[in-house]
Amino acid sequence: MTRGRLRVYLGAAPGVGKTYAMLCEGRRGRERGRDVVVGFVETHGRSRTAALLEGLEVIPRRTLVYRGATFTELDVDAVIARRPRIALVDELAHTNVPGSRNAKRWQDIDEILDAGIDVISTVNIQHLESLNDVVRQITGIPQRETVPDEVVRRADQIELVDMSPEALLRRMAHGNVYPPEKVDAALSNYFRVGNLTALRELALLWVAGKVDEQLDRYRADHGIAGTWEARERVVVALSGGPEGDTLIRRAARIAARSKGADLLALHVTRADGLVGGDPAGTARQRTLVESLGGTYHQVVGDDVPRALLDFARGVNATQLVLGASRRGRFAQLLARGVGVTTTARSGSIDVHMVTHEEIRKGRRRPSKSRAALTRRRRLSGWALAAAGLPALTAVLRPMRDSLSLPIDILLFLVAVVAVALVGGMWPAVASAVAGFLLLNYFFTPPVDEFTVADPQNLLALAIYVLVAVSVSSVVDLAARRTREAARAGADAEVLSTLAGHVLRGDAALPSLLARLRETFGLTSVALLERRAGAEPIPGDQSDPDSWSVAASSGNAPSACPGEADTAVVIDDTHVLAARGLLDASDRRVLEAFAAEAVVALRQERLEEEAEQVRPLAEADKMRTALLAAVGHDLRSPLASARAAVESLGATDVAWSEKERGELLATADESLAKLDRLVVDLLDMSRLQAGVLGVSVQPVSLKEIVPRAIDDLGPQADRAQGDVAAGLPEVVADPALLERVLINLLSNAVRYTPPEEKVLVTASRYGDHVEIRVIDRGPGIPPEAHDRVFLPFERLGDRDDHTGVGLGLALSRGLAEAMGGTLVPEETPGGGLTMILTLPVSSRATSSGDRASEVS
Numbered sequence: 001m002t003r004g005r006l007r008v009y010l011g012a013a014p015g016v017g018k019t020y021a022m023l024c025e026g027r028r029g030r031e032r033g034r035d036v037v038v039g040f041v042e043t044h045g046r047s048r049t050a051a052l053l054e055g056l057e058v059i060p061r062r063t064l065v066y067r068g069a070t071f072t073e074l075d076v077d078a079v080i081a082r083r084p085r086i087a088l089v090d091e092l093a094h095t096n097v098p099g100s101r102n103a104k105r106w107q108d109i110d111e112i113l114d115a116g117i118d119v120i121s122t123v124n125i126q127h128l129e130s131l132n133d134v135v136r137q138i139t140g141i142p143q144r145e146t147v148p149d150e151v152v153r154r155a156d157q158i159e160l161v162d163m164s165p166e167a168l169l170r171r172m173a174h175g176n177v178y179p180p181e182k183v184d185a186a187l188s189n190y191f192r193v194g195n196l197t198a199l200r201e202l203a204l205l206w207v208a209g210k211v212d213e214q215l216d217r218y219r220a221d222h223g224i225a226g227t228w229e230a231r232e233r234v235v236v237a238l239s240g241g242p243e244g245d246t247l248i249r250r251a252a253r254i255a256a257r258s259k260g261a262d263l264l265a266l267h268v269t270r271a272d273g274l275v276g277g278d279p280a281g282t283a284r285q286r287t288l289v290e291s292l293g294g295t296y297h298q299v300v301g302d303d304v305p306r307a308l309l310d311f312a313r314g315v316n317a318t319q320l321v322l323g324a325s326r327r328g329r330f331a332q333l334l335a336r337g338v339g340v341t342t343t344a345r346s347g348s349i350d351v352h353m354v355t356h357e358e359i360r361k362g363r364r365r366p367s368k369s370r371a372a373l374t375r376r377r378r379l380s381g382w383a384l385a386a387a388g389l390p391a392l393t394a395v396l397r398p399m400r401d402s403l404s405l406p407i408d409i410l411l412f413l414v415a416v417v418a419v420a421l422v423g424g425m426w427p428a429v430a431s432a433v434a435g436f437l438l439l440n441y442f443f444t445p446p447v448d449e450f451t452v453a454d455p456q457n458l459l460a461l462a463i464y465v466l467v468a469v470s471v472s473s474v475v476d477l478a479a480r481r482t483r484e485a486a487r488a489g490a491d492a493e494v495l496s497t498l499a500g501h502v503l504r505g506d507a508a509l510p511s512l513l514a515r516l517r518e519t520f521g522l523t524s525v526a527l528l529e530r531r532a533g534a535e536p537i538p539g540d541q542s543d544p545d546s547w548s549v550a551a552s553s554g555n556a557p558s559a560c561p562g563e564a565d566t567a568v569v570i571d572d573t574h575v576l577a578a579r580g581l582l583d584a585s586d587r588r589v590l591e592a593f594a595a596e597a598v599v600a601l602r603q604e605r606l607e608e609e610a611e612q613v614r615p616l617a618e619a620d621k622m623r624t625a626l627l628a629a630v631g632h633d634l635r636s637p638l639a640s641a642r643a644a645v646e647s648l649g650a651t652d653v654a655w656s657e658k659e660r661g662e663l664l665a666t667a668d669e670s671l672a673k674l675d676r677l678v679v680d681l682l683d684m685s686r687l688q689a690g691v692l693g694v695s696v697q698p699v700s701l702k703e704i705v706p707r708a709i710d711d712l713g714p715q716a717d718r719a720q721g722d723v724a725a726g727l728p729e730v731v732a733d734p735a736l737l738e739r740v741l742i743n744l745l746s747n748a749v750r751y752t753p754p755e756e757k758v759l760v761t762a763s764r765y766g767d768h769v770e771i772r773v774i775d776r777g778p779g780i781p782p783e784a785h786d787r788v789f790l791p792f793e794r795l796g797d798r799d800d801h802t803g804v805g806l807g808l809a810l811s812r813g814l815a816e817a818m819g820g821t822l823v824p825e826e827t828p829g830g831g832l833t834m835i836l837t838l839p840v841s842s843r844a845t846s847s848g849d850r851a852s853e854v855s
Helices: 018-031 047-051 074-083 103-112 129-139 149-153 165-173 180-188 193-222 244-257 279-290 304-314 329-333 337-345 375-399 405-423 427-445 455-503 508-518 584-651 655-687 702-711 713-718 735-751 807-817 843-853
Strands: 006-011 036-040 061-064 069-073 086-089 118-124 159-160 231-237 262-269 295-300 320-321 351-354 524-530 547-554 568-570 573-579 697-699 719-723 729-732 757-765 770-776 823-825 832-839
Touching: 006 018, 006 193, 006 329, 006 770, 018 036, 018 047, 018 118, 018 159, 036 074, 069 329, 074 103, 074 702, 086 103, 103 118, 129 193, 129 244, 159 193, 165 193, 193 244, 193 713, 231 244, 231 279, 231 304, 244 262, 244 320, 262 279, 262 304, 279 295, 295 304, 295 427, 295 508, 304 320, 304 337, 320 337, 320 655, 337 351, 375 405, 375 427, 405 427, 405 455, 427 455, 508 524, 508 547, 508 584, 524 584, 547 573, 547 584, 584 655, 697 702, 702 719, 702 735, 702 757, 702 770, 713 719, 713 735, 719 735, 729 735, 729 832, 735 770, 735 807, 735 832, 807 823, 807 832
Parallel strands: 006 118, 006 159, 036 086, 086 118, 231 262, 231 320, 262 295, 320 351, 719 757
Antiparallel strands: 061 069, 524 547, 524 573, 568 573, 697 729, 757 770, 770 832, 823 832
């Protein structure tokens, strides 16, 4: 089925005339002969808007009760069942009452579009998600009802309903927007000239981006070659802090104004464990990015500015959005910071520094040890050793006559420990050796030569070296353990992010491989599977004919394990092949995800097999139900007819004419039941196959309803018809309509107490006629209303032998085949009412219109 087209009227503020324009378009469509209905329109008490509803068919709203109050909402099922060409649905960003099927009205409209119905809707600029915070700053009023920009952007047509602030204020003064008692309050708050001007500019800029997108699509469709910029991509850097929401919305607006640029959010996980941010806030920001049509990404990197720029260049980003630094002024003097460093290295990438409310609150740093030694710290250790030991020697040399050798050794030991803490093991070892030589030459008798006269001094120097080396090794070991712990934490966060991405509903295997490639900066990742019949022989690791690519991500994936830079053997038939440089410490994470990739592959194949088997299972279920259901219904009339025929054929009994007539009637009734059962089964199969022949024509219910009641036979007096006078003809197949009514009446009579009668009423409602078959039986719980229309269901029957269970299922199918609907509802006072809705004949509608014109 072709999806319907969405047209949106976008306004800068309430009262500019969006609903009015939508209704005018609906009336124009109706005048052109299109089938237009009003699904939901809110007039807000505006008389001119309400006047436009006259002459348009309005679908009844659905009534909901919430916290003791009654609300009305769009009835999606009624609109889909009516199947018009165009449905008018107001307020795209509206939030439905709790208990509705969908949380937002735009989700209701999506269902109507999926049913092939065109929809015209309205929305104000302040309800767009990306502009929510800007509108709040302009007007001071938060907007609680929002709609994702992507929902509006994928509309087939967006029309801006524009009005100058002065004209809108005049409309308000004349009472065309709000009642007189509310005008003064509105003019002094939301509807100020400055607010309206800013909102109007936002609307114009947003629509301009949509126009550029449509123009690009037109040029691409027509192969127009011209000078066009490359597609822009906006990357927003997230630290996990509370300022992330502001940055995301700002980046979304930049992307929207840049000809529909792609929006990518990036969070850099520090390999030293200094991740920062709140995990709950990060998850919330990921959801916000995806709701704005963007994608969320996470990479690992020691150098945050370099990681940001490497990612931005890797995705061909043109703009980078960063938050202003939260660090204090003193901290900014000591180090340039991520923002300044990124801007200096950005090259051709435009960098936007965005201010936010967290600037003056400082930066919360995680309380983690800084023992993990980077290259900078090791260089600092060597520098300290080279400068510190000579300086210490220069300070102590004038005092060597007043200080003892143990004091000198302890001071040198302190210097070595300082070097170890700063630079790690090797600078400290070098410092220990240099200190040994300096102590020997300048402070150990005889001084100024490399000799030791006293053996105790030699022992002291040896202990000094041993202690210095031991301290250096301990510091280096602590640094290694800290780095390993930080790396494990970073790996755990990567695993959590990737697993969460899969669990959010993305295609498991492609998502897994794509995120794995992106996280570790690999060129390509491929899950290879040994071909069926290929035996594992030496050398087949480099034979592409022995392997097939089950799934891949990236350019030029490996065709066999031998072509990969890193190959992880999962089992006898599966290998994960990665191209690109990979740290040895990352292989453990790669192995974990390789195992998950195989599980995802097997799950996908199981789902495919389940999809293939499901029709067979449904057919088997249908066959089993059919055999169980029709067994009694076939045997009972067959037995009656056979008994009657055998009795008539008996030669040893002399039957009277009356008895012979009764036997013939029994046989005829039994065979008629068999005929109806076979016809129902055939019609049900034709309905399911979509080949039932339907011949619709104008039909008078005054003829059909009495005929259906008469066809009940002995039960005809249990039913009573009440067709309203002057009821127009309906569009239906006369034979099928009579069968539907007979099925409904038979079912109602079966459950109605003997002292009660089944009532059949018919009345007009707009362009439809509703036929109600009302019984006073036990009724059916509302939650089971849909189940009564399933084939072979006998819900609420007093036993399992009252029918095959096809009557209601067949009735609904026949009603829908004629363009109508069949729905149940509770009968006031007890019982069940089946409502059959059929369209009014165009002939009746035309005559009614002419009568209106004459009057």
